[in-house]
Amino acid sequence: MINRALAPDLQAIDEITLQHPEQLTFANGLKVFIFPAEEQELIKAEFVFRNVFEGSENPVANVALGNLLKEGTSKHSSAKIAEEIDYYGAYLVPEYSFDHNALTLYTLGKHLPSVLPMMHEVLTDAIFPERELNTYVRNNKQSLQISMEKSDFLARRKFYHELFPETRYGISLTQQSLDSLDRDRVMALYQKQIQPSNAYLFLSGKVTAADLALFRQYFEAQWLNQIAIDGASFPILPSFEPGLSLINKTEALQSAIRIGKRSIQRAHPDYPALQFVNTILGGYFGSRLMSNIREEKGYTYSIGSAIANLNHAGFFTIATEVGVEYTENTLTEIKKEMDTLQQELVSEQELELVRNYMLGSMLGSLESVFSHVDKFKSVYFSGLTLDYYAYYTDVIKTIDAEQVRNIAQQYLGYEEMAKIIVGKQG
Amino acid sequence: MISFEKFVLDNGLKVLVHEDPLSPMACVNILYDVGARDEQEDKTGFAHLFEHLMFSGSLHIPSYDQALQRVGGENNAFTSNDITNYYITLPANNLETAFWLESDRMLSLAFHEQGLEVQRSVVIEEFKQRYLNQPYGDVWLKLRPMAYKVHPYRWATIGKEIRHIEEATLADVKAFFAKYYVPSNAIMVVAGNVELEQVKALANKWFGDIPSGEKPLRALPAEPQQQEERRESCYANVPVDSLYMAFHTVDRLHPDYQVADLITDVLSRGSSSRLYRSLVKEQHLFSEVNAYMMGSIDSNLLIVEGKPSEGVSLAEGEQAIWKELERMKNELLSDYELNKVKNKIESTMVFAELSILDKAMNLAYYELLGDAHSYNQEVNRYQQVQTADIQRVAQDIFRKENSSSLFYHKQETLSHD
Structure with missing residues (x-):
């Protein structure tokens, strides 16, 4: 009979071994980090952009920027962009955080050549059509209304404001700030924030030499910096009162x-x-x-x-x-x-x-x-x-x-x- | 593609092993073939409450969590209307601890009143947090009993009402354990940095002497074919109206299941999908809209739900949705559109193989459905669907007399001046 009261011996837990990326800098200043892996036929390409704040610390335009990237270029409509990405079973996911906007592509390796041109277009030629901006504002005002009925949402919002009052970390979206968005403001932010000198590309999965060449083709040769960004701005945090x-x-x-x-x-x-x-x-x-x-x-x-x-x-x-x-x-x-x-x-x-x-x-x-x-x-x-x-x-x-x-x-x-x-x- | 081996212990416990030497971790997933559908009508929410009690100590081990955390492991569990599933991930060299823990609580729990009392309270708070103190949180408490009149899917996993949880007794707990938590009613999957022979030895050592018990027979009443359209309205303190439509459709093993699933993908998967394009982006009638399968083992529901934009009534919203559903019935979709949703299935299945825990859960679930090998054929089943199948199944599903619609209204503040 086994003694069930006795726990099996504890074995020492191994330390982690981390993968160091191969680092490159493209001629346009884009910093590239490559993490190769052989197991699955997948590629993840994540572009991360530092949030740019100018004049105001209110993040409403930064939040909108990421969400609206895929909503139209000078060549293709929002519908066409969505269609192209979906058809190849890929995902193109914008993500906003306090400090960054990211746009991430997940795709099977075999479809990379088919989806990469659209990703390039979105990052270099987005036009933020008025109609799409209006839809974004209308829908987000409605989902904000619903969130405002959730106690944990209200608590989190109040919490950030207590800690980081009128800064990028403390200011939340409101109906008014959403209403105040206009196309020129988002476009101006796009031109400053979404450019190679402000970007990092994290490339992982089964990335072949041919795949890397594609990234070079689209995101080195065909991607230029537009406008110099002033030195990074910092939020000024007032003293905190518990x-x-x-x-x-x-x-x-x-x-x-x-x-x-x-x-x-x-x-x-x-x-x-x-x-x-x-x-x-x-x-x-x-x-x-x-x-x-x-x-x-x-x-x-x-x-x-x-x-x-x-x-x-x-x-x-x-x-x-x-x-x-x-x-x-x-x-x-x-x-x-x-x-x-x-x-x-x-x-x-x-x-x-x-x-x-x-x-x-x-x-x-x-x-x-x-x-x-x-x-x-x-x-x-x-x-x-x-x-x-x-x-x-x-x-x-x-x-x-x-x-x-x-x-x-x-x-x-x-x-x-x-x-x-x-x-x-x- | 997930490779695996399977063996069965003398007491009926099924064990599946998936070796993934690239991971430093192992995971042990145990699925018990019991869910909210197995509850009595007057004791709902019990399978889920019981899941909580599985962490309150077993015969020889007073604290499950501490013993696991001490070897670097983590665990959790979930209960659905169909199953109760427990999982551990831990550094692979401590695998035996998982066997020790799981076998002891399969052998016997340490039943005590105090544990039950606390977990009743925790589950009541969970009930409030998820279902009562959230806008629209009670939708499933209303929609399930509209769509199901006979089958126990008519109540949610959390239970019909808080009272059922308050009234659970230790005698109920013991009886439930004795009936459902037996080796012959469980499927164990061990995945990660493990070897088949090692798992065989450990399984025999720790689970081999647990009495087999009898696999409980399930004889649930079939939900009769719905004959009449069902419509209900409710009013609540929410800021925006919301619409929920539930349609009966086939069970999980029916050959048309994948067809119905693809129909929901055509309707609402991704930002190029029909409902999103037409109703949100083009006509601006909805701020959000979604269609999905419940994924139940027995007769399923296909759900379409959405929140109309400001100034659009629920009636207008409903009409616009029906127009799209009628289109699925009346027009054959293109090969292009069908390929698009199939391609999404293919890539999603590849992503699901990144994590050993996801692989283990999938193997356990498909084994419950009949055969874990069928997981590896799932993509093929989707690939075989033809455009005519989509139209045929859409015609069968999207009928008024097959629908239950819940109109969730915001409460208007009275102002008649």
């Missing part, structure tokens, strides 16, 4: 809660240690917040915390939705967990558990070549190299209970946090 904000919703069954503050960025030497402490607090299913507030008290379906890195700031956040009758108790319990981290030493057992969980999770995050690209981008846009991950692993493996407490004391004081409640205070 406090409680309540948005009352009388009919709510649950309160959405957000708690957090501005924090350090990835390039800061404490970043991996803070990630470790965050994991203990709310970064995985077995975290203290989950164990206490979900698994012991049953106040919520889910609660979690995270630290996030932006180009010009970082932040820490806790998010949950709890039954309105548990709002007050949830805040009390969150405070208790944060205080405990600052006052008491973590047990060896919990340290080992979190350490292994994070190492395993790092290993598991490298699912395909596409994940190697993501790992690279994270450090690259923080001004770091892949060596960061060796440092990260070293910190995770060696951090001790004293250091955990120090980090908690330094970065995770409950009183220093913004607290947002959407729903009822309880």
